[in-house]
Amino acid sequence: MMKKRYPVAVQSNRLIEARYTLTVGEQKFILAIVSLIKQDDSDFFDYEISIKEISEMIGIDLKYAYFELDKITDKIIERGLYIAEKKGWLKIGWVSSCRYNREAGSISFSFDPKLKPYLLHLKSEFTKCSLSIVTQFQSIYSIRIYQLLKQYKSIGYRTFHLDDLREILGIKNNQYLLFRDFNKRILKQAKKELDKKDKAGCFQCDLTFILETIREGRKIAKLKFIIIEQELRQSSVVPPDILKESEEKARKPETVKGQLKYYGISDSQATGFLNRTPESDIKNILAYYEDLLQSGKVQNTGGAYLAKLLKDGIKVKSTYDKDKASAEDLRRKKIELERQQAELALQKDEENYRKKSFELEERFSALPAADQRTFLSEFEGTLKRFLLEIFHKDGIQSVVIKGSFLEFLAEKFDGEALVS
Numbered sequence: 001m002m003k004k005r006y007p008v009a010v011q012s013n014r015l016i017e018a019r020y021t022l023t024v025g026e027q028k029f030i031l032a033i034v035s036l037i038k039q040d041d042s043d044f045f046d047y048e049i050s051i052k053e054i055s056e057m058i059g060i061d062l063k064y065a066y067f068e069l070d071k072i073t074d075k076i077i078e079r080g081l082y083i084a085e086k087k088g089w090l091k092i093g094w095v096s097s098c099r100y101n102r103e104a105g106s107i108s109f110s111f112d113p114k115l116k117p118y119l120l121h122l123k124s125e126f127t128k129c130s131l132s133i134v135t136q137f138q139s140i141y142s143i144r145i146y147q148l149l150k151q152y153k154s155i156g157y158r159t160f161h162l163d164d165l166r167e168i169l170g171i172k173n174n175q176y177l178l179f180r181d182f183n184k185r186i187l188k189q190a191k192k193e194l195d196k197k198d199k200a201g202c203f204q205c206d207l208t209f210i211l212e213t214i215r216e217g218r219k220i221a222k223l224k225f226i227i228i229e230q231e232l233r234q235s236s237v238v239p240p241d242i243l244k245e246s247e248e249k250a251r252k253p254e255t256v257k258g259q260l261k262y263y264g265i266s267d268s269q270a271t272g273f274l275n276r277t278p279e280s281d282i283k284n285i286l287a288y289y290e291d292l293l294q295s296g297k298v299q300n301t302g303g304a305y306l307a308k309l310l311k312d313g314i315k316v317k318s319t320y321d322k323d324k325a326s327a328e329d330l331r332r333k334k335i336e337l338e339r340q341q342a343e344l345a346l347q348k349d350e351e352n353y354r355k356k357s358f359e360l361e362e363r364f365s366a367l368p369a370a371d372q373r374t375f376l377s378e379f380e381g382t383l384k385r386f387l388l389e390i391f392h393k394d395g396i397q398s399v400v401i402k403g404s405f406l407e408f409l410a411e412k413f414d415g416e417a418l419v420s
């Protein structure tokens with residue numbers, strides 16, 4: 001059985017710990033293009049990858065690849081990341097340019113030159129991540145947590161201050177303020193994805209974790225991830241369908257006439273079709289025919305059915321375009337429905353949070369003045385230096401301070417971190 005060589009993204013540890021916000025699709029795209037950098041590259045080049053190849057790498061349906069990748073690259077150009085350097089925080093973009101090459105069916109791009117120390121000539125303090133693992137995750141936080149733990153896999157554990165981890169993951173100040181929310185939406189989801197097995201019962205990830213919470217007083221201040229290695233077996237061989245596809249790809253000619261003959265059209269018939277029909281129309285019909293073959297709707301019967309499609313070419317092309325437009329419309333509606341559902345879930349979480357926050361504030365206000373002062377004094381003792389300055393200036397009404405104070409109150413009143 002052939003060995004499967006999955007692409008690997010190699011990044012400096014500082015880049016893995018950088019502060020940035022990406023969607024899961026954008027993160028997968030970044031890791032895919034990072035994997036194109038070769039170990040012996042002396043400099044950044046203008047890298048290029050076909051739409052088909054990158055779609056397969058990051059799990060995008062080829063039918064919608066142009067639309068999805070156009071959106072992703074638009075956002076990637078805008079996204080910034082912050083890297084901790086000795087002189088201070090470096091604010092930088094992932095790529096300096098990106099181009100869709102219509103005729104070649106590819107994307108070309110250039111990395112920002114200031115990323116060289118974090119992607120080129122890495123001899124130490126770097127982490128390798130296989131795309132076969134990270135591209136299966138559905139949550140951006142699962143990818144980030146996996147990378148952070150992979151970095152410490154040889155050590156066996158990693159500890160974060162809760163505030164630092166939130167910052168690394170790009171969680172906004174008004175998101176998941178209560179630990180139970182953070183645990184449920186971020187940590188448990190990540191563990192679920194790291195623990196996932198395939199149909200054969202094999203792990204799809206090479207590590208998972210057990211979480212330990214560390215309190216300072218009554219407040220959860222630190223998280224300790226106990227890193228557990230898992231046997232990863234499915235990535236060692238090429239799945240039969242991928243092997244078959246690669247073998248077919250190796251045999252399949254590149255010219256239109258060659259492809260017609262490949263599917264059973266005789267040399268004279270192929271010449272006749274090319275003389276009567278524009279090559280672009282024949283390419284569309286071939287794409288349609290290949291879709292039918294892959295879906296199992298037809299079988300290759302020595303070119304007979306393909307010949308019929310070519311004879312009715314204009315009608316087929318029109319039908320194919322309509323089918324694609326219909327599929328695209330359906331996909332857009334699905335995306336919009338998912339967006340609306342996500343918004344409703346977020347609104348519900350926010351409503352529950354506001355309700356609980358109001359109850360906590362009412363209970364605090366009902367306390368005698370002496371008890372209020374005691375609470376405030378205890379809360380002050382839990383704050384870090386930079387938060388103390390804000391607390392002394394604006395008190396608990398500060399947006400930055402208020403979330404922490406509400407969680408402190410929840411622990412004081414209920415004896416546990418506040419969660420939905």
